[in-house]
Amino acid sequence: MRGVSIEERAVQLAKYIIDSKDTVRGAAKKYGISKSTVHKDVSERLLKINPLLAEEVRIILDENKAERHIRGGMATKLKYEHEREEKEVI
Secondary structure, X not given: OOOOOHHHHHHHHHHHHHHHOOOHHHHHHHXXXXXXXXXXXXXXXXXXXXXXXXXHHHHHHHHHHHHHHHHHHHHHHHHHHHHHHHHHHO
């Protein structure tokens, strides 16, 4: 994202999150920037640049936040299932 203004980056991140329904972590990984930068861009800077777009992103971020405990539980379940399968093979 070098050579792109902060405002352009904030809009690009917002559009990516809206289109893909990805998390802040996923967007940060895709664009090679930190999670805190993504979060600041889409939650603070975007409000000043494009309030309507910021509102759309906020809805998706709130959904992701509400679902994160479910994702964490699923990840833990898969981890232990994988460990159990490895033990059965041995």
